Amino acid sequence: MDTHTHIEQLPATIRAYLDAQEARDADAALSxxxxxxLISDVGESFSGEESLRRFVTEAGAEFNYTTRLTGVxxxxxxxxxxxxLEGDFPGGTADLDYRFLLDGERIERLDIVVG
Structure with missing residues (x-):
């Protein structure tokens, strides 16, 4: 059962991760x-500190785009x-779902899938 909620109701860990990813602050995101x-981004998986650091700092860096949250x-x-997302990447627009699974106060898994 889906429960619609607001961004303010997200756990602080997820809000902090989204801020760190937008700022490309790998240290904050990794913490x-x-x-x-494990992070899975449209079928490509990342695990281990170096791979995750590369994902946070490089994912989408070759494109200019804007992101608007559409729901939680x-x-x-x-x-x-x-x-x-709207930008200069192939197709120009994309709707993605970031699916977070927490283990206590930390993120155990993030799956980024086409919404």
Whole structure:
């Protein structure tokens, strides 16, 4: 059952991660992940500190784009944050869901999928 909610209701860890990723602050983002965290971005997976650091600093860096949050909901134990992107990447627009699974106060898994 999906429960619609507002960005302010997201756990502080997820809000901090989204801010760190937007700022490309790898140290801040990595501090919010568990040691065994896994990030999957439209089918490509990243785990381990170096791979995750590369993801946070490089994902989408070759493009200019804007991001608008389109919604927040909870799907069981998973927090889903919708993003609408517009920019100079192939296709020009994309709707993505960031699906966060927490382990305590840290992020265990983030799946970024086409929404």
């Amino acid at each position: 919010l992940l568990t040691p065994t965290a 909901r909870r799907d069981g134990e998973t927090w889903v944050v919708g993003h609408h």
